[in-house]
Amino acid sequence: MxxxxxxxxxxxxxxxxxxxxxxxxxxxxxxxxxxxxxxxxxxxxxxxxxxxxxxxxxxxRKPPSFGVPGAELASVGSASLVYGVMRAEQEGWVETWTVSPCPRAALHDQSDVSQTG
Incomplete structure (x- = not known):
């Protein structure tokens, strides 16, 4: 330990x-x-x-770097999650337009994490 x-x-x-x-x-x-x-x-x-x-x-110290693909993936993932949660109020949690963005958000955010290391 x-x-x-x-x-x-x-x-x-x-x-x-x-x-x-x-x-x-x-x-x-x-x-x-x-x-x-x-x-x-x-x-x-x-x-x-x-x-x-x-x-x-x-x-x-080294110059800061900015990963454009990672930023795009994180933005799309976060936007998908927000969209899915916002649709839940109007459509309910079991509708296709509510459920489908949530796995997409998880995939985009996970792929962003796997590219950083």
Whole structure:
């Protein structure tokens, strides 16, 4: 077993328990809308910590590349999924025009993932 797996599980479990308790306290004593603001200070701490700790070696930099076929596949896949879900409201989930775009979306998004690596 990897060394960090056990501590990562402990932190994950503790975070889940603390999140439930703090979320309950926020909704009980303040308002449920306060739960949306919890992520703001956490994101700030994360960004500051990342800027202070993460350093990229100069030799590791290479010019960014943009994969046009991958972008097209991801766009078509996402659009197909949105189209299928939007049609479900009008036609129902068992109609051909609702069901057929969903596998197409999965195939396009999966082919995009297989080309990136």
């Amino acid at each position: 990897i060394r960090w797996a056990a501590p990562a599980r402990v932190v994950s479990g503790a975070g889940s328990a603390a999140g439930l308790l703090l979320g309950g306290a926020l909704t009980e004593y303040l308002n449920w809308r306060w739960t949306f603001f919890v992520n703001v200070p956490l994101a700030g701490v994360t960004v500051v910590g990342a800027l202070l700790v993460i350093r990229e070696p100069v030799r590791a």
